[in-house]
Structures are given as C-alpha cells and as structure tokens.
Amino acid sequence: MDLDKVFMLKALQISQAALPECQPNPPVGCVLVLGGQVIAEGCTQKIGGNHAEIEAISAYDGPMEEVTAYVTLEPCSFVGRTPACSSAIIKSGIKRVVVALLDPDERNNGKGIYALEKEGIKVDIGVASREVSEFLYPYLGKS
Numbered sequence: 001m002d003l004d005k006v007f008m009l010k011a012l013q014i015s016q017a018a019l020p021e022c023q024p025n026p027p028v029g030c031v032l033v034l035g036g037q038v039i040a041e042g043c044t045q046k047i048g049g050n051h052a053e054i055e056a057i058s059a060y061d062g063p064m065e066e067v068t069a070y071v072t073l074e075p076c077s078f079v080g081r082t083p084a085c086s087s088a089i090i091k092s093g094i095k096r097v098v099v100a101l102l103d104p105d106e107r108n109n110g111k112g113i114y115a116l117e118k119e120g121i122k123v124d125i126g127v128a129s130r131e132v133s134e135f136l137y138p139y140l141g142k143s
Contacts, residue, residue: 007033007070008100010110011041012135015052018043023092026139028052030071032060044129047103049075053085057092064093072132073140074103075078077111086115090124100109104140 015029022044023026030052032040039062042055050058059094060067075085075097089097097116103109104123116123 003036003068003071004098004124004127007031007038007068008072009131010038010098011052011070011072011076012020012128012132015039015135016027016043018045018052021046022121023047023139025051026073026136027069028073028136029106030056032056032091033068033070047080051085053089054082057088057094060106067092067094068096068098070098070127072100072136074099074101074110075112076103077114077115078107079088079104084112084115085113086112086124089116090119092120096124098124098127100125100127100129101136115138 011029011031015027018027025044028044031038032041040060042052044052076082077086099139113123
C-alpha cells in the first residue's frame with residue numbers, strides 16, 4: 001500500500017473520534033506528516049470549535065514547508081462559525097495537501113482546492129476516496 005493511502009487511512013481513523021460531538025458538522029480527520037512520520041493530528045471539534053486542520057496545525061510547533069497534510073474532506077474555503085481552513089493551511093506554510101473527497105457543500109465544493117492551488121500548494125485529490133466516502137457520506141450535507 002502506498003504511503004499516501006496509509007496516512008489517509010490514519011486520518012480516517014482519527015475522524016471517527018469526532019463523533020458524535022462534531023455534529024451537525026461532518027467528522028473530518030487530518031494528519032500532518034513530516035519525513036514519513038505523523039507529527040500531528042486533529043479531528044473536527046464540537047460545533048463552533050476547531051475543524052480538523054486547525055487542530056492538527058495547532059498541535060505542531062515547527063516549520064511546515066516540508067509537511068504534508070492529509071485531510072479526509074476538502075478544507076473549507078468560507079468563514080462560518082470558524083475561520084476558513086484553506087486560509088489557515090496557506091498561512092501555515094504547508095506546501096502539499098492530500099484530500100480524499102471534495103466537499104459537496106455548495107459553499108465550498110472545489111473552492112478550498114482552488115484557494116490552495118492558487119497559492120502554489122500541491123493538492124492531490126481522491127486518495128482512499130472509497131474508504132473515506134463509505135464512512136463520511138452519511139454525514140455530508142447536514143451542516
């Protein structure tokens with residue numbers, strides 16, 4: 001199994017810890033990887049709390065240029081109850097983001113990816129999408 005899939009499945013495992021407190025937001029997981037090692041992780045917190053990406057970024061206090069973020073759902077690009085995760089990723093200095101699924105929410109749906117790529121961040125989409133969608137699909141479209 002390739003490393004991208006291994007780390008995405010780890011993010012999927014972490015996302016399950018978000019339930020049920022995160023609802024109505026979807027249970028999202030994020031892991032930060034540096035040199036083949038998980039250095040930080042996070043999942044969606046209770047409503048109004050941090051999203052998975054913010055939790056993971058906040059858990060690591062070091063340079064981010066060589067870090068890859070693995071996120072089960074496309075980072076949000078809009079400000080709701082919390083700041084946009086795509087903006088936080090851009091500010092962090094992370095240069096590569098791996099996403100399992102695009103966010104079907106029309107407020108986002110590709111806009112998070114676009115924001116990252118516009119800033120020169122490499123984005124890979126679809127890693128472990130089958131496994132992630134089987135878990136995440138029932139929770140999408142309800143926030």
